[in-house]
Amino acid sequence: MDVSAIDYYANHGRSFLHGARALSKIIFAGLVIASVVISNSFYLLLAVYFSLLTIAIWTRLPVLKIVTIAAYPAIFALIFAAASWNGSWVSAGVIVLKALSASLAMVILIVTTPYPDVFSSIEPVLPRIITEGLFLTYRSLFVLLELTDNLVKGLRVRGGLTHGRYIKNVVNFSSGIGLLLVRGLDLSERFYGVLNVRGYSGRISGGGRHEKTGVNDFAAIVIGVLIFGAALLIKKNGELSVYDGCMLAISLAALILSAAYVVLPNTWGRAWKR
Amino acid sequence: MSHMHIPDGVLPVWIVTAGWVVTALLLAFCIKRVSSIELKRKVPLIGIISALMIVGMTLEIVPIAYHINLTVVAGIVLGPALAFISVFIVDLLISMFGHGGVTVVGLNTIIIGAEAVLGYYLFQLFKEVMGNKSMFWESSLAAFLSLFLSTSIMLGVIYISPEKIGSIGHLVSGTGSDTNGQRLLEDGINFSRFAKTVFILSPLGWILESVITGLVVKYVYRVRPDLILPERA
Incomplete structure (x- = not known):
């Protein structure tokens, strides 16, 4: 994907x-x-x-x-x-x-x-929490993909992912996922703060380019x-x-x-x- | 392979519809249950965990057609109700990218949702029995058992709809003869072969996912214990 x-x-x-x-x-x-x-x-x-x-x-x-x-x-x-x-x-x-x-x-x-x-087209048939979850998931996805990319590069550069050391690779990679989780959660809290500052009231509207x-x-x-x-x-x-x-x-x-x-x-x- | 990568149109309409109805009911129950726990505040959390699950699903282990789901991690961190909602969001999104059929989103949500919910409760059980040490074994065992159970649920869904799988072969073969149809509709042939394929390929993936789940939970517990044990917050 x-x-x-x-x-x-x-x-x-x-x-x-x-x-x-x-x-x-x-x-x-x-x-x-x-x-x-x-x-x-x-x-x-x-x-x-x-x-x-x-x-x-x-x-x-x-x-x-x-x-x-x-x-x-x-x-x-x-x-x-x-x-x-x-x-x-x-x-x-x-x-x-x-x-x-x-x-x-x-x-x-x-x-x-x-x-x-x-998402805004399917919004009428879905509960609000699902629509908002879809929006935020999609947005978070790009941030996490970039973090994952940096993480893998960082692991490779520092010898965390090396050929032949499969067990060590799995351990390092899993810790990396844990790191992504922790950073992701921090990010979600920041999301919440920013959304509140911008007047978040529990609803995110879609683009609607073609009316x-x-x-x-x-x-x-x-x-x-x-x-x-x-x-x-x-x-x-x-x-x-x-x-x-x-x-x-x-x-x-x-x-x-x-x-x-x-x-x-x-x-x-x-x-x-x- | 705990969730169904079965294409659209292979399973009977009634079972697909039933999947959507049950999912809708369970979602309604989960939303009602979490409404009292600052729903607005939890939405960004659901977003991040769902995104993490999708990132996990992009990491394909091609030879065994397996990818990690991180559903048990989601269950442990989010709790059963929010994890189920998160799983639905993930299934809906990945179906838009062509990863799994659109019509089977309901069934997939039940299967992966069960994985997350079972993972949560099994983790709580093992935590009580084994004590709070590193959390590796508790979460690994919970993940392994959850994956086994959710895969069994997936096979159960296919087991109750074998005539459709047989009928595809019957219709396209163009023979239309009773003998051929009978041979194809001897559902044990298709189902047992499918179950064998799944149970041969999957355990390697289960072990890998269990180890990764254990290590992820161990890391998070070391860095942010309040996420794994909310009572410590």
Whole structure:
């Protein structure tokens, strides 16, 4: 999880998804996850994954990095698929594709939406303590990641983490985590003091960059509805599953075209940069 | 591997929904319980501990697909109610980064929350039985037992929903024959293999996490004993 990179992408991206409201993208991600939940068709799930890869390209962010972040659950999905092995590669593929598609949908949401916008969108359905906890956790995360980085560097420089001395390494590293905990708690007390000085009254409001619903919101929701509609139709009417291959071909074509659009800098790439 | 990295759509909808309902009820109970202990003051504390757990989860031990959770540390420092709230926040946040399914956040909160709550109570028990010395063995044993129990809960959740796991294979295999379906739905095959995989891979992670938990608690007890034993504050 490269939280710093995710935060940077969310705040500095300029794609159509970055211009959409957080709620529209949450609906989009929700619809994709719902289609992943109801679908057991290998080809359809592959088509959904290719469609999400295409959208990832459209975000104009480093696609490989996004795909790598979203591929993390595949490790555990592979273990689960191996444990549930029934002799069919397709069923194992379904489990892995479900993990990859749902994860990529969430990562697309989070790399195109600053976290205060996401949290303020889900605030109405969560208790206040949870929303505040989410805000403060996210904020503390960056501080702790930096402290961890410094800690590991410090341990390495002073010989606290050396090759071959594994027990000593574990002891030093654990003490380091203890140090992070103590410093983190001091930090939390400072947080509280600063929040009080600034008039903290038990509520932290979100960013809300995009107040009006526009074409970008419409596009995000339509893509989600199309993906969910296809999954629902095939789920309800098994005979339509013969069109799985068509959907796969269309999504693959869209992926290849989008990829070509990005990787040909001397032709369409100019238009992309504009 | 005490929490579920199971993808969205693999477990049946009813069990996922039940997970959310139970989590909502437990959260309501925890929030009501901590409302009297300066909730506003505790929110930053929850934030820091939750962030620490997420940092722990980024440290992946790839060969055994294990990462430390620090849930027992959270349970010992925050207490059971706040630790459960903290676990929910962690699960919700990491699901946004694609770490674990979104639909299984409810179930994950129950499993990891149980780990934190059990860790707290087991630590209190061992502390009474073994006495206050370095706190290493008390917290290590509490962590090991909590991890074993929470992993068992996780396997229990999967055990009561094997037909869904089988049905994926049945549906995508395209045979649709009763014989093949019957073979796939002999749930003992999938579940026992999964349980074996988990119990082969996990103990190494449990030991490592127990040692780390013990050392972290030992360090914190040496530096800030009031965090481990609030009565000393």
